[in-house]
Amino acid sequence: MIKKTFKLPIYVVLFVATILFAFVVSCNNDSEESKIDDELKAVTEEDESVLDSENNMGDIMENLSSPVEMAALIKDNNVPFSLKYLSNPDNIDNYSTKFEQALGLGILGADLGYLNIYNRTTYVMRYISAISKLSEALSINQFFDFETLKRLATNNENLDSLIYISTSSFNRMDKYLRERNRADQSILIITGVWIEAMYQATQVVKEKHNEKIAERIGEQKLILSELINTLKRYQSKKAFKELLDDLAEINKIYDKIEIDYQVGEPETVEIDGRLIIMQNETSIVNMSAEQLNQIISIIESIRNKRIQLNN
């Protein structure tokens, strides 16, 4: 008996295989998407209990205070690394309220930025652990890929990625808080970053005067004004009122500092295929040594109070 074998044409086999492959990939994507949606939904539902229903921050600056920009300026001015500019991550137990935790998260974020900029990965782990605990307490730990951060820090590998993941995690968390009517926590984190970055800069200048860093401190008049305006939306709450009172002390000094502007047209050049714009409009800060010393002193006092060194 002759057995007849049924043979499918090769193009039919390939077509079916490709469609099956596409289907499996699609299902996986859908499944992953569904999983992420479920996680987000769970987080959102969980957040309802801690939601502080306030208006969002509207068009507040996207980068009001960056965890790395001040640290980069300090390092680029050849200031040696020092742990004394940083808060102690073991202090996180002092942060018991959502207010304190959000502010503390910002403070630690600025410290992490400083450590990353100086490539001090040995210390990074302690700060990542502390940030993990605080973000968990605020139900926003889903934005930090702590395992990847730990791997990058432990292996001292790909420092650009470490800085990127750290900074973008803070940015995504900030966006999430703003979109979920938790702008009060967002502005507290930003304020925490600002206070700590100012502490680092003022301590550097206190030890050894540096014109560029001093000028950057003077230019913070603009940032402080934005911070105060945003924080004022929540001043009916006691903790916010107290923070505003502290910041008002610094603002009194800034009120006397003049910033002049000189106009000029930007010039554009193309160098090696890259477009470079030289801005010819300049800002000039007129700040006396006495005013700078007053800012240094008030920032030190506010920052130490906030990390509760005096308790």
Place this chain on the structure above:
Amino acid sequence: MKKLLIPFIFLLALSAFSFQAKAQCNDQLVNTCALNVGDNATYIKDFKARLKASKRGALPIASYAIVLNKGTHYRFTVCNAIEFEGEAVLQLYDENNNMVGSTFDLARGKDFKAFDLMARKTATYKVFISFKGGAEGCAVGILSIVR
């Protein structure tokens, strides 16, 4: 005929696959763009823009307020998502609505993936992202500092 049929069926199957595969208009676009801003550039912020095609001639624009610091060398980079045809243009304006920079250089009639700004004035600025001809598009702008 059969020879032509095989590539045709393949293309058909692959186009079905492409349709099902995940679009790149997501955080992956930010990651890819942010990690390719060039040597010595440190990521600061990203600006995502997902805009629909313009209707009745109005150009859809995404805008973001930022602060730039004097004495800092900034880089603005823009990356398009692969699944949209819209070509993004990132523009920077100062607080007096004067254009400071753009990834499309009008004088040269040329597109650039990025532009650098040597900032000499600490102030608030506006970043605008739009798509050429008001096309539908998805893009991300990256602000980084060059050190």
